[in-house]
Amino acid sequence: MRITIDEDRCRGHGVCCTVSPEVFDIGDDGYAVTEQPDVPREFQQAARTAAMSCPERAISCH
Numbered sequence: 001m002r003i004t005i006d007e008d009r010c011r012g013h014g015v016c017c018t019v020s021p022e023v024f025d026i027g028d029d030g031y032a033v034t035e036q037p038d039v040p041r042e043f044q045q046a047a048r049t050a051a052m053s054c055p056e057r058a059i060s061c062h
């Protein structure tokens with residue numbers, strides 16, 4: 001599974017980082033980043049939950 005973060009939608013709430021800290025982080029600019037766009041199997045469930053929890057619908061799972 002691969003994830004993308006829509007930088008135009010992200011507002012930096014950090015919900016994704018709380019739900020899935022292994023996949024998401026807040027970058028120096030205050031918006032979400034990921035070090036693992038190709039999400040390892042063990043983190044995929046949490047990453048999907050993070051995507052559904054994002055108030056801005058900024059995260060896509062492919």
Ligand code: SF4
Pocket residue numbers: 005009010011012013014015016017031032053054055056057058059
């Ligand atoms: S939850 Fe959504 S809006 Fe908030 S930091 Fe994560 S990607 Fe951005």
